[in-house]
Each structure stands twice: as C-alpha cells, then as structure tokens.
Amino acid sequence: MSQVLIESLSATIVDLPTIRPHKLAMHTMQQQTLVIIRVRCSDGVEGIGEATTIGGLAYGNESPESIKTNLDAHFAPLLVGQDAANINAAMLRLDKVIKGNTFAKSGVESALLDAQGKRLGLPVSELLGGRVRDSLEVAWTLASGDTARDIAEAEQMLDIRRHRIFKLKIGANPVDHDLKHVIAIKKALGERASVRVDVNQYWDESQALRACQVLGDNGIDLIEQPISRINRAGQVRLNQRSPAPIMADESIESVEDAFSLAAEGAASIFALKIAKNGGPRAVLRTAQIAEAAGIALYGGTMLEGAIGTLASAHAFITLKQLTWATELFGPLLLTEEIVTEPLLYRDFALHVPRTPGLGLSLDEERLARFARH
Ligand code: MUC
Ligand code: MG
Known part of the structure; x- marks a missing residue:
C-alpha cells in the first residue's frame, strides 16, 4: 500500500447555544464554543477532531481563537505532507517544536485517530x-x-x-x-x-x-x-x-x-x-x-x-x-x-459506537450555520 499523506488541516470555530446558563466559579457559560478540526488525507479519508475549552481563557491557557490561530499558523505546516497513518511520528513531530498547547494537540490526535480508524474500518477504541x-x-x-x-x-x-x-x-x-x-x-x-x-x-x-x-x-x-x-x-x-x-x-x-x-x-x-x-x-x-x-x-x-x-x-x-x-x-x-x-x-x-473511527460524521449544513465567520 502506498503511503497516505496528510493533505490539509483546517480549524473552524463554532458557537452553539446551551439549554441554560451554566455557572462555574470563574465563568457563566451562556453558550459553548467548539473548535472543529478536519484533517484531509491523500486517500480521500477525512478525520475529524475537536479542541474545546470553557469560557475563553477563564479555564486554561488556550482559547478557541488561540487554538485556531496556532493550528493554522504552526500545526498545519508541520503536518501537511506527513504520513497520515503514523500517529506516533506525527505527534512527536508536533511535540518537538510546539510546547504545551495540549487542547490543540488533543484535537489533532483525535482527528488522526478518526482518519486511521475509518481507513482501517476500526473504531478508535480498537x-x-x-x-x-x-x-x-x-x-x-x-x-x-x-x-x-x-x-x-x-x-x-x-x-x-x-x-x-x-x-x-x-x-x-x-x-x-x-x-x-x-x-x-x-x-x-x-x-x-x-x-x-x-x-x-x-x-x-x-x-x-x-x-x-x-x-x-x-x-x-x-x-x-x-x-x-x-x-x-x-x-x-x-x-x-x-x-x-x-x-x-x-x-x-x-x-x-x-x-x-x-x-x-x-x-x-x-x-x-x-x-x-x-x-x-x-x-x-x-x-x-x-x-x-x-x-x-x-x-x-x-x-x-x-x-x-x-x-x-x-x-x-x-x-x-x-x-x-x-x-x-x-x-x-x-x-x-x-x-x-x-x-x-x-x-x-x-x-460508545462500534462504527469505524470516532463513529460520527459532520452535518455540513449545520456546521456552516453555526460556524463563526
Ligand atoms: C471542570 O472544571 O470540571 C466539567 C463539567 C462541568 O460542568 O464543568 C467542567 C469543567
Ligand atoms: Mg473540574
């Protein structure tokens, strides 16, 4: 099998309403903001991941906006052209030059696992x-x-x-x-x-x-x-x-x-x-x-x-x-x-589903509706 390469990585900020305000000591959530990551591969497989925090910078060192900026500016150039099927190598490459940023790394690792699972026909748990x-x-x-x-x-x-x-x-x-x-x-x-x-x-x-x-x-x-x-x-x-x-x-x-x-x-x-x-x-x-x-x-x-x-x-x-x-x-x-x-x-x-990858697909119409532009 010829090597499958990562062709692109994109990040979309999505704002979704909550059922009620959610009061935490440091922040009251009136909505939740997700960063959705898509990793497109040369075999046509797309992996999806998510990097989400609570209350902008109220909880941790990364905000949705910083996650997207860092994915676009620092993560994507390191990953494009790399072997999509070698998750060890891809994550080590990121760890070598990107300190911290565990939220963004988590979304990327999730997307790579989702893609690999879809490719092999296996749930991520397997x-x-x-x-x-x-x-x-x-x-x-x-x-x-x-x-x-x-x-x-x-x-x-x-x-x-x-x-x-x-x-x-x-x-x-x-x-x-x-x-x-x-x-x-x-x-x-x-x-x-x-x-x-x-x-x-x-x-x-x-x-x-x-x-x-x-x-x-x-x-x-x-x-x-x-x-x-x-x-x-x-x-x-x-x-x-x-x-x-x-x-x-x-x-x-x-x-x-x-x-x-x-x-x-x-x-x-x-x-x-x-x-x-x-x-x-x-x-x-x-x-x-x-x-x-x-x-x-x-x-x-x-x-x-x-x-x-x-x-x-x-x-x-x-x-x-x-x-x-x-x-x-x-x-x-x-x-x-x-x-x-x-x-x-x-x-x-x-x-937890037993379908390949994470077991989910994006609803493109809804994603476009709630995406921040
Ligand atoms: C936290 O601090 O644990 C998890 C559940 C919840 O309501 O808030 C989070 C964050
Ligand atoms: Mg807690």
Whole structure:
C-alpha cells in the first residue's frame, strides 16, 4: 500500500447555544464554543477532531481563537505532507517544536485517530488496544446557580434514568453559602444519588480545611480541585486530612503533572481529560501513571460537543476501572449539534459506537450555520 499523506488541516470555530446558563466559579457559560478540526488525507479519508475549552481563557491557557490561530499558523505546516497513518511520528513531530498547547494537540490526535480508524474500518477504541466495555456511566453537573432549580433538575434526571451522579459547581459564593446549597441538595436526594462538588480552585487552604470536613460529614462523595493548582504542598495536606476524597482536575495540565501529583501524594483521584494531556493516547499515559500509583480514575470533560466527547469515550472504555465514572455529558448541555447522529445516552450511561473511527460524521449544513465567520 502506498503511503497516505496528510493533505490539509483546517480549524473552524463554532458557537452553539446551551439549554441554560451554566455557572462555574470563574465563568457563566451562556453558550459553548467548539473548535472543529478536519484533517484531509491523500486517500480521500477525512478525520475529524475537536479542541474545546470553557469560557475563553477563564479555564486554561488556550482559547478557541488561540487554538485556531496556532493550528493554522504552526500545526498545519508541520503536518501537511506527513504520513497520515503514523500517529506516533506525527505527534512527536508536533511535540518537538510546539510546547504545551495540549487542547490543540488533543484535537489533532483525535482527528488522526478518526482518519486511521475509518481507513482501517476500526473504531478508535480498537486502535487504542481494544475496549473492555461498551458504555460509561455519566454524571450531570447541576450549575443553574439556584438550589431549588438544581434539585428539580436532579429529580428529573433520576426520573428519566439519565443520571444518578451529580456534580455541583461551587466556589464563587461565600463558603458557608455554598455549603448550605450543597447540603440542601444532598438532603433532598439522599441515597438515591452520589453528590460531589467541584470548587475550581476557588478556596484557599484555610477555607478548604474546614469545608472539606463539613462536606465529608454530610455525605458528599468527592471534592474536586478545592484549592489552586499552584499550591502543591496544600493539596498534599488536604489529601491527607479531608474525609472525602480529593480529585485533581486543574492540577493536571500535562502527563508530567500527573506524575508529580502521584509522586507527592496530592490527590487520590485523577480527572482524565484528553484536552489537558494532548489527546486520547496522551490521556491514557496519565491513566497508567494513576493506575501504577493506586490513584482512582474519573473520566472528565471540557464540555466538548459530540466529537470531543466520543474521542474521550473511546479512550476511557479501554481502561480497567473508572471507579468514579465519567462526566461525558457535554452534548446534552447543547441545544444544537453539528454531527449527523446524536450520541446515545440511556440508563445512566453513554453507549460508545462500534462504527469505524470516532463513529460520527459532520452535518455540513449545520456546521456552516453555526460556524463563526
Ligand atoms: C471542570 O472544571 O470540571 C466539567 C463539567 C462541568 O460542568 O464543568 C467542567 C469543567
Ligand atoms: Mg473540574
């Protein structure tokens, strides 16, 4: 078989409406912005990927606009003319001259995997060594900003058997206000649901010490990123003292971060995110570090649309155990999609297709309608 080359790489920014405002400590989302990556190859195969963040630059070091600029100016010239079927070589070539930029790298790696899967007639999970399950349990984030509305939303999700794990976004309000909000929701849902919180780094260590104790005492199952990623010593102390397990999210901006967190004992759970490691293969390296260190796993999201969500899911279904399940609900937060087939969410889980590649195709008409010009 003659070598298949990468002919072009393009990036399109897409703005999609959300079902309601989504309130995080650092930003209230009124819509979600995706960067859709298309890699065209000389055999006529096209791979699609997604590089998505939250709130412009509110969450991480890359924004949709910087992702597109860097893909156009720096990634595309390095990739055009390269072997499309050798994903190791392509990603090493990028890593050699492009520091960081894990969101953009993740979208590119996803697109190369999608193309290779379509070419070989295999799902991405099989390119990653093979799936050990077909579905993943999915948590829902309650983030309307209103306690009664959050409880009603959770009750509805339980009724329709879509979610029974709820993550509450806190940190923006005074600590006692947030604690009351969380405890009220846990009381209303009781043993019918797992209730967890994500503080998105908004507490300092002095606040977190007491708050983690109160949350643990009130049946909260997990506390995500309570303090700044920069305060590593504080994370180690909190991990030793909190009655509820501490999960690292923002603390992981690379596979190397995962290693140092594990070595220092700064968390007992890792949120796995393809965007923060550099792709579906890169995130599995972080998972392997966690597994070796006895750290539990959770399948995280940057609230991607269908493409980024399935790129994550294909990696996560190859893992031995996701003790804390996943939060791959991004597409359910959107009122519109840009792919032809919606993802299948049923009985509390996302079911991962067995069709070649990621298992999705772009809806060209919808993509053109929502693309930013
Ligand atoms: C985060 O910090 O985990 C994931 C779910 C959600 O609602 O926000 C994200 C980001
Ligand atoms: Mg988080």
